Amino acid sequence: MLRMPVSRLTLRSPLGGTGSVTASRTAYGARRSPVEIVATMGTCLTRTHVAEISGLRAGPFGRWADGVTAMRADCAAFAGHWRTHNEQALAAPGPLWVVLGDSTAQGLGAPSPDGGYVGQVLDVLRRRTGLPWRVLNLSVSGSLIRDVLNRQLPQLPAEADLVTCGIGVNDVFYSGPGKLFADLRALLGAVPDDTVVLDLPVPTGYAGLLGRASRPYLTRINRTIHELAAVRGLPVAEVSAHFLPPWSGKFAPDYFHPSQDGYRDWTQALLAVL
Numbered sequence: 001m002l003r004m005p006v007s008r009l010t011l012r013s014p015l016g017g018t019g020s021v022t023a024s025r026t027a028y029g030a031r032r033s034p035v036e037i038v039a040t041m042g043t044c045l046t047r048t049h050v051a052e053i054s055g056l057r058a059g060p061f062g063r064w065a066d067g068v069t070a071m072r073a074d075c076a077a078f079a080g081h082w083r084t085h086n087e088q089a090l091a092a093p094g095p096l097w098v099v100l101g102d103s104t105a106q107g108l109g110a111p112s113p114d115g116g117y118v119g120q121v122l123d124v125l126r127r128r129t130g131l132p133w134r135v136l137n138l139s140v141s142g143s144l145i146r147d148v149l150n151r152q153l154p155q156l157p158a159e160a161d162l163v164t165c166g167i168g169v170n171d172v173f174y175s176g177p178g179k180l181f182a183d184l185r186a187l188l189g190a191v192p193d194d195t196v197v198l199d200l201p202v203p204t205g206y207a208g209l210l211g212r213a214s215r216p217y218l219t220r221i222n223r224t225i226h227e228l229a230a231v232r233g234l235p236v237a238e239v240s241a242h243f244l245p246p247w248s249g250k251f252a253p254d255y256f257h258p259s260q261d262g263y264r265d266w267t268q269a270l271l272a273v274l
Contacts, residue, residue: 071108071254075141078106081113082137094132095161097122100152100191101198102167104266105139109257117266124271136160144171145183149190156192164237164270165191166198168221172214181224188228196235196273198266199225201243201258206251235273242269 089096099105099118107116114120118137125133138152148167156163167187171180188197199222202215222240229236243250243258243265250262258266 071252071257075103075106075108078108078113079141082106082139085113086136086138089134089136092132092134094134095129096157097125097133097135097162097164098156098160099135099137099139100148100156100163100165100167101139102143102170103139103141103257104169104263105137105166106141107263108141109252109254110260110263115260115263117263117270120263120267121270121274124267125274142170143167144174145180145187146175149183149187153187153190160192162274163192163195164198165195166237166239168200168225172217172221177217180221184221184224185228188225188232188234191234193232194234196237196270197225197229198237198270199240202240203243203247205245206247237270237273239266239269242266242272 103109104116105118107113107119110116110119112119114123118135118139122133122135125131136157138155140147140152143152145167148165165187168180168184171183175183191197200218202218202222204215218240226236228234243262250259250265251257252259252262
C-alpha cells in the first residue's frame with residue numbers, strides 16, 4: 001500500500017544507531033540453495049572425459065548444471081548492483097520503496113537486476129504516478145525468514161512510502177515446519193503497518209514429482225501468510241494466483257528462479273495490490 005512521500009530518512013544498522021546498507025552480508029548471504037549444491041556436484045561429473053564422450057555434458061543435466069554455475073556468478077553481480085543502487089537511492093529525492101526478501105527480490109534469473117519484479121514494478125510506479133520513485137533493496141540471496149527479521153528489518157529506514165516483503169521459499173529447504181511457521185508469525189508481527197507481503201509461488205504442473213510433493217506444504221504456508229496478514233490488515237500480493245502455466249520461458253536456466261518473463265507475473269501480483 002502506498003503512503004504519502006516523506007523527505008527525511010534515518011537508516012538504522014543491524015547493530016544499532018545509524019549506518020550504511022552496504023554493511024557486510026557474507027554471514028548469511030553466502031548460503032547456497034540445495035539446487036546449487038546438487039548442480040555443483042553435477043558439474044564435477046559433467047566435466048569428466050566420460051561425460052564428454054557419453055553426451056552427458058551436452059545433455060539436459062549438463063546444461064542445467066552449467067546454468068546454475070552461471071547463476072552463481074550472477075548472484076554476486078546482482079548483489080553488487082543493488083549495493084551501488086542503494087547508496088544512490090538514499091542520496092536522491094522522491095518517494096521511497098523498501099524491499100525485503102531473497103534472491104527473487106534481487107531479480108536472480110533475469111538477464112539483469114532490473115529485469116526482476118523489483119525493477120519492473122519500479123518502472124511502472126514511476127510511469128503511473130509521474131513521481132521519481134526510488135527503491136532501497138535490502139534483500140539478500142539465500143535469505144531465510146529469520147534473516148529478514150533479524151538483519152533486514154533493523155536496516156529499514158525510519159520512514160518509507162512503501163515496504164514489500166517476499167520471503168519463505170528457502171525456508172522450505174532449510175527450516176523445519178515448526179521453525180518456519182514460528183519465524184513467519186514473528187516476521188509478520190514485526191513488519192511495519194501496510195507492508196505488502198508476497199505469498200509463495202505454487203508451480204502447478206512443474207518440476208514433476210518434486211513439484212507435486214511440495215504443493216501441499218507451499219499451500220499451507222500461503223494459507224498461514226494470508227491468515228497472519230489478515231489479522232494485521234496487511235495486503236497480500238498473490239504470486240500464487242498470478243505465476244501460472246504455461247511455463248515455457250518463465251524459468252531461468254537453473255529451473256528454479258523465474259526468468260524475466262516469469263517475473264512479469266510476479267510484477268502483476270504486486271501491482272494488483274498497490
